[in-house]
Amino acid sequence: MAVPQSHSLLLLICFFSFFHGRTFSLVIPVTKDSVTNQYLASVYHGSPIKPIHLVVDLGGPSLWMACGSSTSSRTIQSRSIQCVAATGGGSRSGSGGGACEVVAGNPFGALVGKALLVEDTVAVRALERSTAAVIVAVHSCAPRFLLQGLAKSAKGILGLGRNQISLPAQIATELGFHRRFSVCLSSTNGVVFPDSRSQDSVYGSEISSSLTYTPILTKIIDGSQSAEYFINVKAIKVDGNRLDLNKSLLDLDGEDGGGTRLSTVVPYTALESSIFKSLTAAFREAARAMNMKEVAPVASFEACFSSENMEMTAAGPKVPMIELILQSEMVRWKIDGRNSMVKVNDETFCLAIVDGGLKPKNAVVLGGYQMEDIVLDFDMGSSMLGFSSSLLQRKRSCSEFSPENLLKSTE
Template sequence: MASSFQFLLLGSSFMYLTFVSLAQTFHSPNALVFPITKDVKTLQYVTTILHGTPLVPIKLVVDLGGPFLWTDCASRYASSSSRPVPNRSIKCLTAKAHVVGSKNCLSGAQKCEIFPENSITRLGARGELVEDTIAIQSGDDSKAAGLTATVVQQFLFSCAPPFLLNGIASGAKGMLGLGRTRISLPSQISSALGTHRKFTICLSSSEGIMVSDQGPDHGSFFGPEISRSLTYTPLVTNQGDNLLPEYFVGIKSISIEGKRLSLNASLLSLDGEGVGGTKLSTIVPYTMMESTIYATFIEAYIKAASSMNMTMVASVAPFSLCFSSKGIESGKSGQKVPVIDLMLQSEMVKWRILGGNSMVRVNNEVMCLGFLDGGLNPRTSIALGGYQLEDTLLQFDLGSSMLGFSQSLSMMQCSCNSVFKFDSWPVEPL
């Protein structure tokens, strides 16, 4: 066992030296890329980064609205470059200023304490703010040059107790936060490399990708046709004392097959305390709606489905509305079922959800609507889940506070798992 571990460290040390050399010769990468895979058991999205000295791969669950990276440090080897962040230091104060719940840490503590949370189980704990080295894949526009890596020193993250790992994908050692804070992954990368606070994510039912912006030609990484197809909408923030790290969009109304639903406008808006509104989530597998919104939505969908001669069948958990697949045509964007439109800042700006992102095939004979009842008093009125985000290019510009989104890539005979391949990244997580 010991000899195997020594061999692993020797291999990792060689890999570390290789990556440092590559990073030194790769001065201006156009993009830092993260392969994202979907865990079939938990429906969570996971990625792998290289972390510590020597660099070793660490598997993390991607949390779009998470404030920072946290990991179970106790189960990992001791990194020689890991350093605790002192309390009351500039880095500690920066972290606490932008992380909800971390401002009132023990004033007498010597180490900087923040509060990592498992956003799946909603359990949190006191954790220690630490800095260490990470390495990330780099690629250029042409894709012909393949991949190399960029090393980021003094990357801030939180150690967390092992019980926070409960409920996350097998083998994952923590969560990778991409949210709107100064210590999220996109913010730290842009600060370290002097680039725009912008990243693009493209989820898939199998293999997807996240790209951190590294220059003005970032969009061409996905091809000019896809980049030009993006529609833009403002990212909404609450105006309270604690700004939320999640990404919210302003939905004005919802229509099904062109018929607008009668909804409570106050539920669709985000108030100063961070209640209501519509957020995008990689943690919620299927879109969740506040109960009164859901009831109106389901009633309208049943009417639209009936007009299309769709046959309702017994529900299949966790879904409440299911249909027979018999006689339902399929096109390049999935089953031909009622179209759902989310109207954003105006009637002209809409997020269209077609069959491929609305219907979940549970077996050969039954398909179910992938929208769930979120209860009467959820903090967020609508949480757009991972299934509804798949095969849609999402570009988050934190600097301008804008979201760019594509139509379903299936309409362009494309998908997120065909956008980019990672054949030259053979490292497997521990």
């Protein structure tokens, strides 16, 4: 997909330097919307070029925006390579040609609608001042009703899922990068790095070398690979004690609704009902042993505790540790107080895990809150996910990797 030499793009280059083949760090700034708990990414789009906010959907299959007035937008034809990549050959326009129709979805509002596949200018800023990478990205032009349920300033959804047309995949193809991106979410300002080649220079070698890696599992749905990210959780521990669970629920290829999925759509981790009951019972027992005082539940949280006797640490309140055991006992995703407890008022912390019901889509859905202040490295070439421990343990935070903070550190 070559960049067109249009008047609008020439104006764009007056503001941004487009460069190819040199090492630089692309960054998509992310802010958390306090009203919806959605993560908003900032990119530049269209002609005239404008900054826009898109809600991050980690496992979303594609990029879509509400149809606007960009003069550089071009409709993709149904028999094109781009249409096949976006639809798997199933465009609604049929074999007779015409515009490529796709289905755009809003998982936050459980909405779907017909959309047109288009290509248009998208710019992602680089950490170097006044520079950006400019590509012509394939995305969907969607009806405006799909914006219902999104944060007020959002104009669409930025899907980061496992396919050829997610924005990180398109950037990698256009600029010759390895298909690999990283995410660092925060309760305030976070980042998505579409190119993870320069992790050491961004996160620092101490953090990047500490990442633990686990395979990203593939799930086939209706004959096609799901764009979602799944990991192989084999067991769950609370305070060092393994929960007695129906292991088939943790198996991605086991019972319906099995497996563990990562999601930024779900604000807090959701567990299948039997797993939720087992975990909350074990957490309460361990909390009593730590002299934590349980209080009345608040909102959608079941297990809540008084903050009066809680010891506060760099990684949040000192509470029973939750561990996800992955491919072996040596590979563990540890969830400490910062990511397991949410402060609901001045006197109360609640266990930030909710009941996902008896027959959920997946038995364990690791929500956005549990991924905050953790570096996540998605290596699509090797199908591996790298994850750090909580950065707060190092007295660091994902918010310090925002472009503004990183630029300040180089001054």
